[in-house]
Structures are given as C-alpha cells and as structure tokens.
Amino acid sequence: MKYIDEYRNPDLVRLLLEQIDNAVSRPWTIMEICGGQTHAIVRHGLDQLLPSSIRLVHGPGCPVCVTPLEMIDRAHTIAAMPGVIFTTFGDMLRVPGSHQDFFSVRSRGADVRFVFSPLEALQIARDNPRHEVVFLAVGFETTAPGNAMAIKQAATEGLGNFSALSSQVLVPPAMRAILSSPDNLVQGFLAAGHVCTITGLCDYFPVAETYGVPIVPAGFEPVDLLNAVLKVVEMLEAGETGVVNAYERVVSRDGNAGALRVMDDVFEIADRTWRGIGVIARSGLRIREKYAAFDAERKFDVGHIEPKESSLCMSGDVLRGILQPEACPAFGKQCTPLSPLGAPMVSGEGACAAYYRYQRAWGA
C-alpha cells in the first residue's frame, strides 16, 4: 500500500530507534494528543521499543472520549424520539451514557445507523423526507471540515429534516490546558498530523513559545512517529523550542484554506467541557446562528439531563496522561470493550481500547 508500507519498513524503524538512542542523554516525557497516534504507538509497540528514558504519555486525543456525558445522554435521548433517524460514526455505538448506549436505544425500537461520512447522513435525509435525520458530529479539526460541508450542503439543498449535534473540539487549547496544569510533566508534543493538515501550524507557534516546548506534527506509521520522536528529542536535548514539521508530505504551514473557510462559515469558537478535564475556554466549535435550523442541540428539546458518571471509571486521569490504562483497577475486569465503563475503552481512538486490544499487561 503506497504511503503506508514504506513507512513500516523495519530497517528504517531500527535506524530511527538507534538515532533516538544516540540522541537521548536524560529522561524526557513526550505526549501525543491524537487517538489515531495512540493506537499506532501501542499497536506497533513503539513505546516499548524506545529507550526507557523516553516516556510516551497519551493525551486527550480521542474526541469521543472527551465528549461530555451530558452530550452523550442528549444524543441517546434524541435517538429515542419517534420519527428520528440517528446517524453516527461506528465507534460511538457502544459508548456508555449515564443509563444506556446506542445499542440499547436501538433495541427498544429506535432507528440508529452508523455511517462512514456525514455525507451519508445527508443522503439518508434526502431518502427519508418525513423523518428527522440527526448526525452526531464528533471530532477534532480533521473532521470539522466534513461536518461543516454537510451542514452547509443541507442549507443549500433546503434539507430541513437534517441536523447535526456538534461535539467538535480543538487541539491547541487542550495543549495549553495540559501545559498550564500545576502537575504537568509533559516536556514536548507530537502534534496530530491530520489535524495539522487542516489547520496548518500557525496555532502551535504561540503555544511552543509561551510554554517553551517543542511541538512536532507527526504522521501515523511507525517511521513517521519515530521520526517525530527523534525531532522532539533532538530539540529537547538542545534546549530548543518551537514547531518542526515531521509530516511534510501532507502538512503545510498554512493548512487547507478551503476547509478553514467552510469551517469558519458554519462554526464559531466556543467554550467546551472536556469529559474528565472540565471546561477549556475557546476549545470547541458551535454551529453558528445562521445555521441554527440545522443544529440538533437547538432543534430538539431533551428536557433536563442529569449525567451520572461511573464511580469506577478513571478515564479523566487517562485522558490527562497521568494514569496509564492498565493501571486502572477496572481495566480488563469490570471494564472491557464489550462492557465499557467509559468511552476510552470502546472508542476506536481511546487509549484504554488500544491497551486492551494490543494486550498490554492486563491481568498481570
């Protein structure tokens, strides 16, 4: 597979590991904030191959995992309403809310469908004019342009039966929140490569400068990830800060201008609650007033929602990188992908799911 296989070359992986080993002279803590990278690191065992002085911690890079419980409950409530066809990406289906998940909602007669793209949800709306079609728009900046396009297209076509429930979050404010925390141990970042494909690098320069850290946009294959780790380590060893691009074949300094324009047309920046972390100012996207008719949060009255978190779930600590998944007492016992206590165990980008899937020390 072109642009995948060559970035899994074991000889290159070995070469980069040697270069990292030669470069490092003291312990460093590096964080990635991207669930896709978390899974790639754990899947390929990169954290175990690196010198023991480099500690890779996983940040809140799973947008499903950081969606507030209130929003999950809201989505379940809307999905259960008569006349609604609720559409969502597949890994949301088993995410537990306070009392149920989408599977249990569906088992009681609701029409819940998983889609691969918001444009599929739009087609469902075209095909079902007498139903309200709701799309759960969860994601970081990588997903926002597609979700924005779907909303904009619905407005263009006058698809009044389509709406989106937005749980969009932004990465740079999360970085700032982590770096501002009094117990922060993170010294450098791998930045989410495909987020940067959309946004470019401009938002990261002030973060690097204010907090004095290296930030390196990274890809998702072993060679890409290790190359980025090498760049972070070299900068840390040299006492350098700033942004260095390690994913140049798809990340440019200015990002995707067309995508940013449509995002800006449809969304505005808003404060957002991150599950397990709390409110982070200006860290999310809200559908603008001019597209209010396509905003499911405004459209559907769900009444009062009282979220109820699991007392056993420690996803907040996992998302902030201060607890490794296998250190959670419930990991692999009360909490498994088939019976998750929280989103990180069931989301395709959750750290707990990655550790469980790739059998990291559970039950030991």
Place this chain on the structure above:
Amino acid sequence: MCLAIPGKLIAISQEHGLKMGSVDISGSVTRACLEYVPDIQVGQYTIVHAGFALKIIDEAEAAESMQVWNELLRAEAEERSARERR
C-alpha cells in the same frame, strides 16, 4: 477522529453540486468528496478521512525524504559489510 488513509484518485464526478471522486485505497475503491482538494487530478494521491479528501500528497517531498533514509540505510549496510570483511 484523526486517521486518514492514503489512496489514489481514479475518477472524478459531480454529485448534488459537489466534486466527488473514486479513490483506490489498496485495491478497494471508496467515494470521497474532493471539495477540499479542488486542484487534484486523476492519478494523484490523497488522504481520505470520513468521506473527504483532505490533501494532495506531496509525492516529491515524500520521495526526497525516503531517499535520504534509504541512503542512510545503504551507508549502514556498506559499513557493516566492510566490518565483516576485516
């Protein structure tokens, strides 16, 4: 949601006023909206996420980086051979 898969654009069409494409991802063809890569040509590579092509892959840059790494590997192999011959 961050994972995007690289694939080769094999056809361009229009649907509901949107530029759409067929992208060959390792033999499996998927549909993707091309509105965010308006200059893409058939035969170019792109990354696809949630039904959208997000960027034309810079093949020249990729080739250049890979060449640098391959040269390092070649140099390392030569040095190893030289050591074994001594």
